[in-house]
Amino acid sequence: MGWLFLAFGIVAAFGLAALLRRAAMQLAPTEWRSALADMPLTAAFGLMVIAIYIFVASAAPLLAPFPEREVVGSQFQPWSLQHWLGTDRLGRDMASRLIYGARNTVGIAFATTALAFIVGSLLGLWAALRGGWLDQTLSRFVDALMAIPSLIFSLLLLTIFGTSVLTLILVIAAVDATRVYRIARSVAQGIVVMDYIEAARLRGEGSWYLIRREILPNALAPLVAEFGLRFCFVFLTISSLSFLGLGIQPPLADWGSMVRENATLITFGDITPLLPAGAIALLTVAVNFVVDWQLYRASGLKEQAG
Amino acid sequence: MAALIRMIAQRLALGVLTLFIVSVVIFFATELLPGDLASTLLGQAATPETVAALRRQLGLDLPAPVRYWNWLTSALQGDFGVSLANRRPIAELIAARLGNTIFLALYAAALAVPLALILGILAALWRNSVFDRAANAGALTAISFPEFFVAYILVLWLAQSGYFPSMVRISPVSTFGEKLYMAFLPALTLTLVVTAHMMRMTRAAIINLMAQPYIEMARLKGMSPLRIVLRHALPNALAPIINVIAINLAYLITGVVVVEVVFVYPGLGQLMVDSVSKRDIAVVQAIALIFASAYVLLNLTADVLSTLTNPRLMSKG
């Protein structure tokens, strides 16, 4: 039965996405219509899911029937009208914690990715632009850091700095910034060899102008797609760490730790602890669908130009 | 050949250098600690005397480079010091578990590598077919799932019905067959996640290759599709495929940590997670060094192997 419901849900969601895409095409300004017209259904589904998550995260206190951290009943209650998804091992409302989790888990992952991106991409663009010893030093240093698998490195740093939300964000951002640096640098290296950069250099432009006006606008499309991928990666890493009990700490509602705390139910055949894991998976799938579409568009445009 | 040998020697030297830097990073990461290890371990209640005593005991009164040198030389001889949490020799803690982790990783690799290569190559050859689209959507979904989600779905599906155990109780006396059976679910979890990544990369590498002008040339010479793949694409595909395999085997190292925890598998990953929550820095350092070395060595092997497949280097006299 469960599988049937799942299949029905997926079909319904895609149907809804198709409807929304059609509606968007009617309403959107003409210059967007061509982009919307070749949008695959998966991407429409992805955008819809992302929009729902953003809505749930921002409206969490309005949507949640109970407070995030309060014990509101006995432990491990089954699903009921009062507690839609039952209660957890301390007697907190699962549905409410799931809703607040959107805010905490996604918010923290987003902040971390953003931080990693700002630091990593600026350094990467700068290194590619300047070249020479600065690029060499930075790149060799990043290479060395990247020789340590990221989860292992994160675990090491978390051991040293302890686990709080702030250290979590800083540690994961620092580890991830090395990956962003690599990508931003290689994207920018493709751009700095262009004659228009040489022309701007010979004009006497400074580094900041070159990065801001000449490189960044051209690097933006690949970097945005990459942001999606990095977000998925960071989101999964943070969830894994939380699942391991080393990430976001209770009593903050978080999807990864919710799975861990209530995992015992799974052995009794109860799927409730899998819902937060499913929420993680759904968002990651959605972002990946959108990124895939963007990458496909970018490669398609390149083929046409070439 | 001389160029080839020089090239490989260069790669090996670079690998050793990377390992050295990795060990430096892992060791000196503890120096970032606010305060020092002794006061962190003892907490705020510690008196200056007890802190000083512990510092002496841990050798913290020596200068950092000396401590690094001692740590590295003993680690190279298999002595990682003692655990800060329970005072047992770390080598002893690790010894039993290292084999289990290697077993699990190899088990998953043995399933994933052939599966991923076959799926990836077929998807690339039947590009834009129903099979390709389905394989792609499936792979995209699989890489989007956290490992523990995949693991619990398998538990719910295969362990609930009693086919396979959801907890792995491997002991040194287990036979190989028992081990394979016990470790099936964790290995399958890793396989699913790694296969998805590896399949996508293989597909991309093959598609990139099939767009080369020399492939079109082979088609214009009237060669059969099979011959084009075997004779023209494959020799050039070896290097990218080797790299794809290396990247994904390295990925197993990360994946193994979560999966071991879910299935209570007695491996290094689980030990590492335990030690992180106890903040047993000595054990974490030792395991990080092992994982990082494995990672570096994998990449190094891939590098050397793909160099060997390059005719430009093989043929230079």
Add this chain to the structure above:
Amino acid sequence: MTGEVLLEIRNLVIEGRAGEEWLRILRGVNLTLHRGEVVGLIGESGAGKSTLGLAAMGFARDGCRISAGSIRFDGIDLRMASERVKRGLRGKRIAYVAQSAAASFNPSHKLIDQYAEAPVTHGVMSRAQAEKDAVAIYTRLRLPNPEEIGFRYPHQVSGGQLQRAMTAMAMACRPDLIIFDEPTTALDVTTQIEVLAAIRDAVRAFDTAAIYITHDLAVVAQMADRITILLRGEEVEENDTRAMLAAPRAAYTKTLWAVRRFQRADQPPPREAPLLSVRNVSAAYGKKPVLHDVSFDLYPGRTLAVVGESGSGKSTVARVITGLLPPSEGEITLEGASLPPDYRARTRDQLRQCQMIYQMADTALNPKLTLRQIIGRPAAMYLGLRGRALEARTRALLEMIELDPGSFIDRLPSELSGGQKQRIGIARALAAEPKVIICDEVTSALDQIVQEGILRLLDKLQSELGLAYMFITHDLATVRAIADDVVVMQHGRVVEQGTKAEVFAPPHEPYTELLLSSVPRMDPDWLTNLLAERAATD
């Protein structure tokens, strides 16, 4: 020459995929080829030459489809034929020679393995026979060490030799038809001659029919019995080579011929002091020396052409002058004052005086900036123009390059044609109000008619503004059209320099002689005569 018909293409329509729609690449083209005949296919980029060439093999690239018309090869309908039948023909009876031999040889196999592949798999001869045969064909194509060269990998053979090796590979099964797709476009003129001679000789010896695709009229005049001219997927004119050269009929064909007629008016000898001087410059990339003791002068209002083949160091000279590559010895002076070797040490005014126009307009314009921003930036930066003054100046610059400011000023480079982009490059250089403009192969990526327009524009601007041009090029036709003074370079050294009249009139330096004589002429007997002449002097 009027033997039986070998290939007959009727009303061929081929479409290419662009996003969700299909665009027509060929719009109903006819082509007839007799046994042993060579047809030249001429057209600008995007005319559909390669698509037609491949269609003669019943082949359409991925993303393209043959949607109407018929292709008959020796009585076989290639549109209807099964893949199996087509595979049996390809490589055996119809062969293909690609533009880039370096990319079209499989890097993993030796030349002989790739040579023998078609004859052995098509069952034409045994491997041992093929190896013996290869030596004979390599010899005929005048490859050095024909006995041994087959046992090398593609990366161990030079570009010109590789192109001949590919022709040999195409000949392996003694096909009835070979498609040559721009086989010499990527080669230097002196190398091109050898390849052209080898191809022509081999095609004649085996009485092979051929479709020779190129954009170079002079080349096709040497190779083809008949010429077909394509424009945007349609045939414009078709005629016997000599007849077409003598009397082109279609208006488009006439414009192709007319291109070669532009000639800058002769200038009086320079009276002023040199504006820019390169004095005894030597330079190196890392430890590899690329320039040796190069000296020349550039005068106001005059055009200096720096001519050479790839590897001659002509573009490196430009990098030294602009300060991108500081020289190891020597100096650059501007109006008598020495310029700092590194551009970062130069003053803004020194940078302003010397502007650059690039070969590839596509990579020279930032695709994310509008023309207003691209042209306006130098004017704002160097001359301090703001607001309305900047707007007026930008519009004036667009008018100078003959583009309508009203409709162009807010466009992105992607909304322009190749020639228009190159004009924007010119406007950006002019915006700085420089004294010297370095033009680095500015016309070589453009189609001939567009080249003409750019050269005329540059000439007009020069006489209006009194600019000094340094024109870097490998194309001697361009040199003849626009240069006042010429510097010939080879292997990083100046071989000869002087006014155009001095350099182009005998007696020549041996290298200049080789270079001048290697440029194909529109005369269909040119190659034959030249080879005879060279054989006589040897």
